[in-house]
Amino acid sequence: MTRARDLDLILELLKREFSGRYRGSFGGLAWSFAQPIFLLAVYTVAFGVILKTRWGLSGETADYALLLFAGLIVFNAVAECLAKAPMLVAGSPNFVKKVVFPLEILAWVMALTTLAHALVGVAVWFLGYFLFRGVPPWTAVFFPLVLACLFPLLLGVGWLLSALGVFARDIGQLTVMLSHALLFLTPIFYSLDAAPAVLHGVLLANPLTFIVEQLRQVLFFGNFPSLRGLAVYFGCASVFAWLSWRAFRHLRPRFADLV
DSSP: OOOGGGHHHHHHHHHHHHHHHTTTOSSTTHHHHHHHHHHHHHHIIIIIIISOOOOSSOOOHHHHHHHHHHHHHHHHHHHHHHHHGGGTTTTOHHHHHTSOOOTTHHHHHHHHHHHHHHHHHHHHHHHHHHHHTSSOOGGGGGHHHHHHHHHHHHHHHHHHHHHHHHHOTTHHHHHHHHHHHHHHHSTTSSOGGGSOGGGHHHHHHSHHHHHHHHHHIIIIIOOOOOHHHHHHHHHHHHHHHHHHHHHHHHHGGGHHHHO
């Protein structure tokens, strides 16, 4: 799906993405940490303090905040891809028309950048856990494995939506609606057990649910991850990424006429 000679270009675009993201701001890279901390504080006050939402295993607001934030790490990664992907190609006409450029790598850059932001979120989560509860469980070392299984899904979303976004600019509007739906149809603010039994099938069919649950298991509950489940998930996500790449390659010859 990508060639070795494109790796240098991917790395260069990643550097440009990170250096340009906060260029001219006083906070610089610190905003990468400030934003997730701010969101965590807002959601914790709204749901944990005002609405007094609890997870069931504990009455502690700190526990709820940590479990909530673990879910947000996964959701924010997918939501960022859903927001950016429709304009990856449509918003880069120079790459399409004026230069010979491997457009497929734009999805790689987006997915890797999103994963880096997720790692920042995990670092913030570790800091919060240390402040509220002490040393995290040893199973937290498996969090890279869980996030790695999410990567093919992010890549597939990038290829599929960036190709469709060239043909229909309304894709961006649809992904905004989808993000809002996923926020509440993923067990982020509540546990899977707390949801009505009639909705369990819908929640389990959500591709975010399994990763959210696995990340919580290794980070907070101290449980070993489901290796078989992660293997199946990674395989299915990889098939989705491959099909999305094939669709991207099939539609690419028409990009120049539409951008």
